[in-house]
Amino acid sequence: xxxxxxxxxxxxxxxxxxxxxxxxxxxxxxxxxxxxxxxxxxxxxxxxxxxxxxxxxxxxxxxxxxxxxxxxxxxxxxxxxxxxxxxxxxxxxxxxxxxxxxxxxxxxxxxxxxxxxxxxxxxxxxxxxxxxxxxxxxxxxxxxxxxxxxxxxxxxxxxxxxxxxxxxxxxxxxxxxxxxxxxxxxxxxxxxxxxxxxxxxxxxxxxxxxxxxxxxxxxxxxxxxxxxxxxxxxxx
Amino acid sequence: xxxxxxxxxxxxxxxxxxxxxxxxxxxxxxxxxxxxxxxxxxxxxxxxxxxxxxxxxxxxxxxxxxxxxxxxxxxxxxxxxxxxxxxxxxxxxxxxxxxxxxxxxxxxxxxxxxxxxxxxxxxxxxxxxxxxxxxxxxxxxxxxxxxxxxxxxxxxxxxxxxxxxxxxxxxxxxxxxxxxxxxxxxxxxxxxxxxxxxxxxxxxxxxxxxxxxxxxxxxxxxxxxxxxxxxxxxxx
DNA sequence: TATAATATTGAATTTAAATTCAATTTCAAG
DNA sequence: CTTGAAATTGAATTTAAATTCAATATTATA
Numbered sequence: 001x002x003x004x005x006x007x008x009x010x011x012x013x014x015x016x017x018x019x020x021x022x023x024x025x026x027x028x029x030x031x032x033x034x035x036x037x038x039x040x041x042x043x044x045x046x047x048x049x050x051x052x053x054x055x056x057x058x059x060x061x062x063x064x065x066x067x068x069x070x071x072x073x074x075x076x077x078x079x080x081x082x083x084x085x086x087x088x089x090x091x092x093x094x095x096x097x098x099x100x101x102x103x104x105x106x107x108x109x110x111x112x113x114x115x116x117x118x119x120x121x122x123x124x125x126x127x128x129x130x131x132x133x134x135x136x137x138x139x140x141x142x143x144x145x146x147x148x149x150x151x152x153x154x155x156x157x158x159x160x161x162x163x164x165x166x167x168x169x170x171x172x173x174x175x176x177x178x179x180x181x182x183x184x185x186x187x188x189x190x191x192x193x194x195x196x197x198x199x200x201x202x203x204x205x206x207x208x209x210x211x212x213x214x215x216x217x218x219x220x221x222x223x224x225x226x227x228x229x230x231x232x233x234x235x236x
Numbered sequence: 237x238x239x240x241x242x243x244x245x246x247x248x249x250x251x252x253x254x255x256x257x258x259x260x261x262x263x264x265x266x267x268x269x270x271x272x273x274x275x276x277x278x279x280x281x282x283x284x285x286x287x288x289x290x291x292x293x294x295x296x297x298x299x300x301x302x303x304x305x306x307x308x309x310x311x312x313x314x315x316x317x318x319x320x321x322x323x324x325x326x327x328x329x330x331x332x333x334x335x336x337x338x339x340x341x342x343x344x345x346x347x348x349x350x351x352x353x354x355x356x357x358x359x360x361x362x363x364x365x366x367x368x369x370x371x372x373x374x375x376x377x378x379x380x381x382x383x384x385x386x387x388x389x390x391x392x393x394x395x396x397x398x399x400x401x402x403x404x405x406x407x408x409x410x411x412x413x414x415x416x417x418x419x420x421x422x423x424x425x426x427x428x429x430x431x432x433x434x435x436x437x438x439x440x441x442x443x444x445x446x447x448x449x450x451x452x453x454x455x456x457x458x459x460x461x462x463x464x465x466x467x468x469x470x471x472x
Numbered sequence: 473t474a475t476a477a478t479a480t481t482g483a484a485t486t487t488a489a490a491t492t493c494a495a496t497t498t499c500a501a502g
Numbered sequence: 503c504t505t506g507a508a509a510t511t512g513a514a515t516t517t518a519a520a521t522t523c524a525a526t527a528t529t530a531t532a
Contacts, residue, residue, distance in 0.1 A: 017479090018477080018478060018479090019477085019478060019479075019530085021478080021479065021529070021530095022478070022479065025479075025480085043279060043365070046518090046520090047519080047520065048519080048520095057480060057481045057482055058481090058482075058521090059480075059482065059483095059521085059523080060479075060480060060481075061520095061521095062520095062522080063478095063479070063480080067520090068520095124364070125364065127423075128277075128357070128360070129279070134423055134425075138419070138423075138425055142427060156469045156470070158468035159465045159466060159467075159469045160465055160468075161465065161469070164430060165431075165465075167427060167428070168428065168431065168433075169441070169445065169466070169469070171415070171416060171419070171428065172412045172415075172416045172441060172442060172445045173412065174415070175411050175412040175413070175414060175415025176408045176412050177411070178411060178414075178415045179407075179408075179410070179411025179414045179415060180404075180407060180408045180411050183374070183407070187363075187367075187370055187374075189370075189374055191374070191378060191403060192403070192404065192407065194400060195400040195401075195404065197404075205404060205405070205408060206408060209405065209408045209409060209449050212448065212449050212452055213412075213445050213448045213449040214469070215470065215471035216448055216452060216453070216454065216469065216470045216471065217452070217470070217471045218452065229395045229397065230395060230405070231395075232394035232395035232396075233392045233395045233405070233450070233452065234392070234452045234453075235451035235452065235453045253508095253509090254507080254508060254509090255499085255500085255507085255509075257498080257499075257500095257509065258508070258509065282488090282489070282490090283489080283490065283491090284489080284490095292511085293510060293511045293512055294490090294491090294511090294512075295491085295492080295493080295512065296509080296511075297490095297491095298490095298491070299508095299509070303490085304490095
């Protein structure tokens with residue numbers, strides 16, 4: 001977890017609380033913001049919503065935050081940082097088992113989408129709003145992919161991939177997840193949710209498609225629980 | 237091109253011009269909106285920006301549009317509809333040549349991203365803002381994929397795919413393009429643009445990855461111009 | 473318990489932008 | 503050329519929300 005810095009991605013300085021009591025109130029506002037963001041999203045959020053949810057007077061807001069954007073950035077940065085911590089778990093998976101590693105990675109991401117669709121939506125809203133936050137998110141994303149990108153030259157020495165090409169390939173493949181998960185869990189596109197799939201099923205599908213694109217092979221059938229028939233999806 | 241309907245995706249009724257002169261002014265406002273949307277995006281656009289760009293008084297706006305959202309929806313729906321027309325071109329490609337068809341399809345999409353990054357960004361902003369527009373965009377997207385989804389049972393009879401599964405597979409694969417193109421052309425992520433690739437190169441990469449995921453094969457090498465080395469990206 | 477630092481309140485004010493509309497202009501039809 | 507329907511103007515008004523701040527409450531510590 002990163003230490004609290006005076007400046008966020010935003011230009012404006014963080015206004016610190018000057019007592020334990022103040023710190024508590026500041027936190028209360030952040031928690032309230034989390035609730036409001038999940039419910040209505042960034043663009044519809046109002047200061048009165050946050051202070052109302054927190055049960056404090058409107059004026060108190062300015063004691064701790066210069067504006068809504070700073071508060072939102074702080075809340076979302078915390079959220080991203082905490083996912084970061086959680087994602088260390090996937091490091092447990094045996095080194096050589098690529099399918100399991102990808103699956104574990106995707107499952108963590110998919111769970112975040114499924115459990116906090118509103119906040120996930122806000123990550124995209126804020127990335128669209130603020131280049132600094134966009135960069136932060138992207139760096140986090142790329143860092144997550146780093147392990148895979150780094151393995152590429154070793155995995156496929158024949159291909160003679162440049163580092164940039166490796167990044168582009170992984171980036172392209174990862175894009176699959178972003179769109180599918182967003183439209184399934186955040187936007188809940190009826191055409192997709194019609195199948196009423198569990199998070200685990202979506203994740204398996206995603207991982208299978210990723211594995212296929214990368215390795216030009218279907219993953220070992222014995223590892224699959226929902227998508228075994230895809231092994232027959234091959235050019236005749 | 238769809239006929240002008242009284243109601244848009246939005247709930248509010250369209251306010252028609254009542255003379256040829258009025259029609260011209262109405263169009264001028266729409267063109268101005270297109271310029272402003274490309275420049276600053278939906279959330280930062282103001283009525284004064286539009287009337288200023290069009291060179292008319294602020295009050296005139298309300299003669300033709302109830303609010304900014306209606307204007308924006310009208311403009312973006314026109315844009316989507318016109319891409320629709322353009323995309324018929326790809327039907328020219330020989331039936332059996334899957335790689336060429338996908339390439340043509342992706343090239344059209346990639347060009348839209350490259351030529352109008354701001355408007356493309358607005359499509360996403362508006363889809364996030366308005367469920368009706370989100371549906372419209374998604375239907376258009378799915379319609380574009382329809383040809384591919386429909387072929388799936390025929391292409392892979394062995395796999396015994398359900399219609400929903402076919403859609404999920406194609407949807408997942410198409411997601412690749414969305415993320416990559418957005419981060420390359422709209423957000424211009426430095427890690428991606430570092431390679432300074434032409435639209436054609438990005439499109440080829442995208443299509444190759446799509447083809448691999450779908451057919452579990454690399455496309456015919458003789459068709460590739462920039463990404464031949466990817467044929468060696470195979471699990472040893 | 474007195475004091476001072478900090479937190480908290482909420483009504484008053486400011487601000488940016490949307491919205492209205494009476495007055496004026498344009499222009500096509502007769 | 504006259505007339506009336508429609509277009510156009512821009513200053514005045516309204517609105518929603520942010521922002522300020524004097525008054526009051528709380529708390530730690532001397």
